[in-house]
């Protein structure tokens with residue numbers, strides 16, 4: 001789990017990088033001077049203290065809570081054995097066998113045949129996540145839900161001492177324990193907490209001790225602890241970047257820090273500048289409070305099938321189930337959209353995306369379905385289908401500007417949708433669905449647990465979607481997606 005990283009380029013793009021530029025392989029004697037110069041810069045900036053809360057094996061812990069017989073046993077949440085899906089979350093008992101999120105379930109089963117497999121229940125995870133956010137907001141309003149089970153808190157203003165004062169770390173530690181304890185008491189869930197001068201260091205600190213850990217890292221500690229580690233350990237650096245860096249002889253975070261900004265810029269562009277700043281534990285991005293999240297630009301769902309579809313009727317049944325989900329999300333979040341797009345991935349992994357404009361903004365299932373169905377029919381080529389998705393874009397907020405329905409049948413349909421939403425709110429998403437979508441469920445013997453897609457406005461660094469839930473479908477982790 002986790003989300004898109006947000007490293008500020010502002011600091012890295014300042015003049016400081018030029019002053020400190022060295023040859024790609026900086027001699028060690030220059031390193032001390034370079035460090036001092038950077039520390040001077042850091043002390044000039046406003047000192048902040050950030051906590052990163054990371055729930056421990058969140059999905060697995062919630063499933064064990066819902067079914068006590070699963071507590072303490074090796075548990076995998078995600079796709080079920082025999083499917084093409086992957087592990088979304090593994091309990092610590094399952095992790096002891098080497099099972100990790102993103103691993104195909106078939107591989108997990110081979111590694112530990114005694115593991116229990118449970119499918120995902122996204123509505124439970126989202127609901128609890130919202131309760132945790134509410135709970136954290138009792139401590140400070142500066143809370144950013146970074147993903148469904150991670151949050152950043154800016155606690156600078158809660159400290160009675162100057163954050164730059166070394167004695168303030170005692171207060172920070174007490175606060176971290178207090179928050180972690182209150183979450184455990186309230187939700188019977190454990191979390192690990194990392195504290196640091198910025199989001200990057202806090203995030204990396206929370207991974208140091210898990211589960212139930214509290215780790216505090218200042219800039220010096222960050223360097224001491226991480227500079228000897230491989231670059232992949234640096235949050236935001238993937239395998240591809242790591243192998244590109246290796247070509248230049250950069251294997252550790254320390255070596256990345258020693259490389260000159262110009263050198264990294266030349267080979268990695270703006271990302272090179274960010275990489276250099278990250279290696280120095282620098283991140284000037286601020287908390288984006290969850291209540292100030294930018295409005296959504298589009299909302300959508302997609303579903304990867306366990307076995308490919310080969311008839312248009314089956315495709316249309318799945319589209320209806322997806323349109324039903326998208327419509328429900330739009331109504332729940334108070335949006336209407338005018339643009340409907342479908343995404344089709346065929347058996348040969350070729351993708352097709354088509355979109356069209358509707359007559360006006362809508363949040364009604366039938367409008368979304370008709371738009372998507374027409375696109376599907378116009379583009380159906382007879383090939384097998386492994387994934388279908390619907391997205392509604394060009395969103396506008398609807399709160400306070402609900403349109404009156406002219407015709408009685410339209411009013412009845414709107415009332416029907418409102419009733420469906422209330423039923424689902426009370427009894428869960430799977431409690432009721434359109435009869436037309438039954439074909440999909442009956443013929444395939446599988447429920448629809450689509451992957452949620454959501455795009456935010458680009459003007460503010462977008463926090464990862466609150467509803468970005470790994471469902472255990474392979475697509476959640478597939479780089480091709």
Ligand SMILES: [Mg+2]
Nearest residue numbers: 054055056149
């Ligand atoms: Mg977690």
